[in-house]
Amino acid sequence: xxRRVLVVEDGxxxxxxxxxxxxxxxxxxxxxxPHGADARRLLSQSPVDALFLDVVFDRTPPEALVGNLEDLAxxxxxxxxxxxxxxxxxxxxxxxxxxxPLIPPGIPVLIAHDFASQAPRLEAxxxxxxxxxxVAESTGITRVLERLLRG
Amino acid sequence: MTGPALLSVALSLLAPEGAPAAEACVPDSASLAAEAxxxxxxxxxxxxxxxxxxxxxxxxxxxxxxxxxxxxxMLQAADLAFAAGDxxxxxxxxxxxxxxxxxxxxxxxxxxxxxxAEERRRWREAIRRYDALARRLAAEGETADWIxxxxxxxxxxxxxxxxxxxxxxxxxxxxxALADAKRAxxxxxxxxxxxxxxxxxxxDPSYVDxxxxxxxxxxxxxxxxxxxxxxxxxxxxxxERVETVxxxxxxxxxxxDRAAKEESLVLLDRAVALxxxxxxxxxxxxxxxxxxxxxxxxxxxxxxxxSKATAREHAxxxxxxxMLSNQARAAPTPAPREPAAPEEPASAAVERWRKARILAxxxxxxxxxxxxxxxxEAERLDPSLARAAELEAxxxxxxxxxxxxxxxxxxxxxxxxxxxxxxxSLARLLDRDPARANEAMDAWTQxxxxxxxxxxxxxxxxxxxxxxxxxxxxxxxxxxxxxxxxLHAAEAAAALERLERRRSALVFGGATALLLAxxxxxxLLxxxxxGATFAEWLARHPGNAPEARRIVGRLRHESLKHGGLLLxxxxxxxxxxxxxxxxxxxxxxxxxxxxxxxxxxLVGEADDSLEALRALARADGERLNLEHRDPAFSFLAxxxxxLQRARPSxxxxxxxxxxxxxxxxxxxxxxxxxxxxxxxxxxxxLExxxxxxSSLPVRIDALRALLARVASEADAPAPALEPxxxxxxxxxxxxxxxxxxxxxxxxxxxxxxxxxxxxxGVSAVRGRDPVTGEGRLKIALCDDLASSLTTEDVLARxxxxxxxVVVEILRRSDGSIEVQRAPAPGFTKGVVIELPLVETPx
Numbered sequence: 001x002x003r004r005v006l007v008v009e010d011g012x013x014x015x016x017x018x019x020x021x022x023x024x025x026x027x028x029x030x031x032x033x034p035h036g037a038d039a040r041r042l043l044s045q046s047p048v049d050a051l052f053l054d055v056v057f058d059r060t061p062p063e064a065l066v067g068n069l070e071d072l073a074x075x076x077x078x079x080x081x082x083x084x085x086x087x088x089x090x091x092x093x094x095x096x097x098x099x100x101p102l103i104p105p106g107i108p109v110l111i112a113h114d115f116a117s118q119a120p121r122l123e124a125x126x127x128x129x130x131x132x133x134x135v136a137e138s139t140g141i142t143r144v145l146e147r148l149l150r151g
Numbered sequence: 152m153t154g155p156a157l158l159s160v161a162l163s164l165l166a167p168e169g170a171p172a173a174e175a176c177v178p179d180s181a182s183l184a185a186e187a188x189x190x191x192x193x194x195x196x197x198x199x200x201x202x203x204x205x206x207x208x209x210x211x212x213x214x215x216x217x218x219x220x221x222x223x224x225m226l227q228a229a230d231l232a233f234a235a236g237d238x239x240x241x242x243x244x245x246x247x248x249x250x251x252x253x254x255x256x257x258x259x260x261x262x263x264x265x266x267x268a269e270e271r272r273r274w275r276e277a278i279r280r281y282d283a284l285a286r287r288l289a290a291e292g293e294t295a296d297w298i299x300x301x302x303x304x305x306x307x308x309x310x311x312x313x314x315x316x317x318x319x320x321x322x323x324x325x326x327x328a329l330a331d332a333k334r335a336x337x338x339x340x341x342x343x344x345x346x347x348x349x350x351x352x353x354x355d356p357s358y359v360d361x362x363x364x365x366x367x368x369x370x371x372x373x374x375x376x377x378x379x380x381x382x383x384x385x386x387x388x389x390x391e392r393v394e395t396v397x398x399x400x401x402x403x404x405x406x407x408d409r410a411a412k413e414e415s416l417v418l419l420d421r422a423v424a425l426x427x428x429x430x431x432x433x434x435x436x437x438x439x440x441x442x443x444x445x446x447x448x449x450x451x452x453x454x455x456x457x458s459k460a461t462a463r464e465h466a467x468x469x470x471x472x473x474m475l476s477n478q479a480r481a482a483p484t485p486a487p488r489e490p491a492a493p494e495e496p497a498s499a500a501v502e503r504w505r506k507a508r509i510l511a512x513x514x515x516x517x518x519x520x521x522x523x524x525x526x527x528e529a530e531r532l533d534p535s536l537a538r539a540a541e542l543e544a545x546x547x548x549x550x551x552x553x554x555x556x557x558x559x560x561x562x563x564x565x566x567x568x569x570x571x572x573x574x575x576s577l578a579r580l581l582d583r584d585p586a587r588a589n590e591a592m593d594a595w596t597q598x599x600x601x602x603x604x605x606x607x608x609x610x611x612x613x614x615x616x617x618x619x620x621x622x623x624x625x626x627x628x629x630x631x632x633x634x635x636x637x638l639h640a641a642e643a644a645a646a647l648e649r650l651e652r653r654r655s656a657l658v659f660g661g662a663t664a665l666l667l668a669x670x671x672x673x674x675l676l677x678x679x680x681x682g683a684t685f686a687e688w689l690a691r692h693p694g695n696a697p698e699a700r701r702i703v704g705r706l707r708h709e710s711l712k713h714g715g716l717l718l719x720x721x722x723x724x725x726x727x728x729x730x731x732x733x734x735x736x737x738x739x740x741x742x743x744x745x746x747x748x749x750x751x752x753l754v755g756e757a758d759d760s761l762e763a764l765r766a767l768a769r770a771d772g773e774r775l776n777l778e779h780r781d782p783a784f785s786f787l788a789x790x791x792x793x794l795q796r797a798r799p800s801x802x803x804x805x806x807x808x809x810x811x812x813x814x815x816x817x818x819x820x821x822x823x824x825x826x827x828x829x830x831x832x833x834x835x836x837l838e839x840x841x842x843x844x845s846s847l848p849v850r851i852d853a854l855r856a857l858l859a860r861v862a863s864e865a866d867a868p869a870p871a872l873e874p875x876x877x878x879x880x881x882x883x884x885x886x887x888x889x890x891x892x893x894x895x896x897x898x899x900x901x902x903x904x905x906x907x908x909x910x911x912g913v914s915a916v917r918g919r920d921p922v923t924g925e926g927r928l929k930i931a932l933c934d935d936l937a938s939s940l941t942t943e944d945v946l947a948r949x950x951x952x953x954x955x956v957v958v959e960i961l962r963r964s965d966g967s968i969e970v971q972r973a974p975a976p977g978f979t980k981g982v983v984i985e986l987p988l989v990e991t992p993x
Contacts, residue, residue: 125924
């Protein structure tokens with residue numbers, strides 16, 4: 001059975017690398033979502049077997065970013081520009097939060113963030129997404145793919 | 152096409168859908184219809200229609216289309232065009248019909264249009280046609296798996312073509328034609344190369360690279376006149392290009408007449424003036440003036456050359472010095488003498504040589520035999536006509552008559568020892584036999600002394616293979632400088648890269664430990680004086696931490712996305728790709744790494760980020776030395792340097808399509824090196840440096856001390872400050888991410904607003920951002936003052952309460968502020984600030 005991997009990123013670097021590494025394998029299909037809304041749509045249409053999220057979405061139009069800008073502006077002492085920057089730089093986490101209720105339990109969920117020195121943060125996030133793992137910068141793309149396809 | 156079908160086509164064109172013919176057509180069309188019907192009825196004898204009938208029907212259709220440009224008419228006209236074998240017009244009509252009214256074409260027609268667009272390198276159009284095909288197939292419940300991947304490839308081509316097209320200069324088509332020519336040349340397909348070059352020059356007659364390639368091709372084929380013509384055209388298009396000047400000088404030097412030789416010498420002087428750094432040009436100029444007989448000029452140029460020559464170059468120039476000394480002894484008052492081969496252009500010998508050259512270019516056996524006969528006569532008439540022997544050698548080589556070819560070359564050298572091409576030909580001939588390698592080297596040396604740039608590569612390559620790295624480096628560097636677009640430019644570049652790296656390794660490997668230690672100590676001392684580290688600067692100027700964080704964040708993002716994936720991926724693809732894939736990928740790399748016109752690529756972005764950090768430090772009066780003193784930045788700088796070094800190879804791949812394996816290997820190596828450097832650029836390391844300089848623990852005793860100072864400065868009594876909640880249990884909480892200077896300023900302002908209070912309380916509560924999971928610390932300064940201050944007041948009119956600085960600090964530190972009523976028992980209000988916590992490793 002073909003496994004379906006949803007890749008959420010603002011570019012195409014990850015999905016292209018995954019596809020290239022997977023080659024012509026018919027066992028796996030990579031589906032890319034460029035922003036949160038698209039990811040939600042794809043996830044609600046049909047289930048996935050793994051999920052990969054980029055974190056920084058600074059190529060995404062501001063209107064397509066997921067997250068409550070008003071709340072964030074308040075949190076940034078009223079500075080909307082900084083709130084927007086924060087939103088783009090952490091968009092992967094906001095998308096993850098949006099998708100959390102739709103993510104099937106037990107599937108690998110990888111996010112492009114290094115939690116090596118932030119174990120409590122990862123634990124906190126796992127409360128809503130139990131399968132979540134971080135991807136360190138030094139992790140090769142092959143290892144990332146292996147982790148996505150394991151099981 | 153059957154006759155009745157053709158008839159229906161002709162009739163239907165005059166009766167558009169749903170309208171009677173008489174109403175739809177103007178009177179002229181009616182007469183056309185009648186004529187077409189008569190014609191086709193007459194022509195339809197059985198099943199097939201004659202070509203004449205189709206041609207006549209097409210004329211009718213053309214006339215009708217002038218009256219009615221409906222898509223149906225276009226499609227019918229296309230059918231007739233294809234029936235007549237006119238694929239070109241058929242395709243044009245199909246395309247026009249589809250553009251006018253999409254959805255009318257069959258899948259086969261759409262496929263045809265897609266392939267046609269591809270052949271014409273109209274990538275966007277091909278994508279559009281294939282998209283239409285996919286839609287059409289989908290509507291019919293069918294799919295074609297090949298469309299999606301092909302579409303991606305076409306997008307790549309389109310992107311690459313757009314990227315490759317410079318703002319000015321030759322068109323993409325011209326450059327592709329030149330690339331094709333170079334490939335053909337590299338495979339020895341001279342005729343095909345000439346055709347490609349003609350195509351390039353038809354598109355852009357002043358395309359200098361194509362003109363130079365043509366000149367080289369013609370010169371190699373012994374066709375001096377067209378070679379010189381191409382060179383002159385190139386010079387007219389770009390007068391300052393030293394490569395053109397030297398090539399023309401060399402070509403003219405080979406000409407027999409004195410005027411050409413004089414022009415050659417003048418050109419060589421011009422080349423020296425254009426590139427005074429290429430001292431080998433001076434040596435060549437000296438040698439040529441000596442051959443020409445003007446010892447004074449030769450001496451002057453030789454002296455200039457030797458003034459900066461190395462010991463090896465002195466040794467190499469000794470034969471020339473001796474020759475000049477002999478000349479001086481033989482003729483104390485030197486005067487210019489006649490050129491070495493002063494044949495009259497119209498002499499009988501030259502006339503025979505010219506005829507032989509024309510015959511030889513035909514290539515058939517009879518012509519070659521006739522040419523050899525003429526050349527024999529020419530040599531008999533004028534034994535000094537070296538070109539006759541040289542042409543004979545070329546014919547003998549063509550026939551694999553090696554011994555005769557060598558003999559002819561020997562005669563050519565004896566007749567005129569100054570002809571570069573003869574030595575080159577002899578050396579190549581000798582290169583064929585491994586047993587005669589030494590003789591081949593002698594010939595290459597003679598060729599080099601006669602001014603051959605290809606000899607520089609051959610000798611450099613030989614020295615490299617013999618393990619003489621220093622000599623190989625010297626020769627290959629000269630080749631790189633003197634023949635930047637030479638036949639072996641790519642190989643020379645790759646060899647130079649390898650030799651330079653090996654030399655660096657040898658230098659370090661060969662030094663003793665003591666010398667190394669001393670050198671390193673000196674280096675460290677020198678570097679210590681050249682600037683501050685990133686961490687040192689931030690520690691001295693903590694207020695810059697937020698901006699530095701922003702810049703470093705940008706740098707990390709670029710490094711992660713491009714360093715970790717794009718570069719390694721590109722290197723893989725380059726290694727595995729075919730020629731076309733190489734070109735496309737290389738063009739994309741060009742764009743992403745170095746930037747499209749008017750934009751910045753990765754190298755530019757990274758450079759900009761590093762420069763922005765330096766500029767920030769300069770504003771503080773600091774000089775940053777990021778590459779040498781900060782390991783994390785060193786990786787980045789190394790990666791950027793690898794990318795910069797990769798550029799010539801990537802550019803060569805992307806522009807010329809010259810897919811020499813060495814060029815590919817070099818590009819891959821450098822991309823991987825950059826990838827590794829960027830991958831090792833530890834984002835965590837940068838974060839740690841930022842945190843180390845901008846985090847501090849929340850301690851109640853420190854806050855009390857600060858409050859006392861603020862009160863003292865305001866000449867007011869200091870209220871009591873009590874820890875509340877978690878802070879009461881643990882007097883020190885994990886550090887928040889805020890510069891120390893900002894931390895003090897923030898609390899000074901908060902305390903200054905609360906000095907009138909009877910008691911103050913500080914609470915600190917750890918929490919997490921529900922979305923990002925990031926640790927946050929909420930710190931509240933509580934007081935018992937009666938105040939109507941609200942959060943909106945603080946944000947809207949912060950200056951009113953002296954809280955403007957607090958708000959600004961929080962804004963740039965990813966922090967927030969709010970005012971709470973009765974935050975804790977015994978307190979009326981609390982100013983609550985929230986800041987990111989510095990995470991501690993588990």
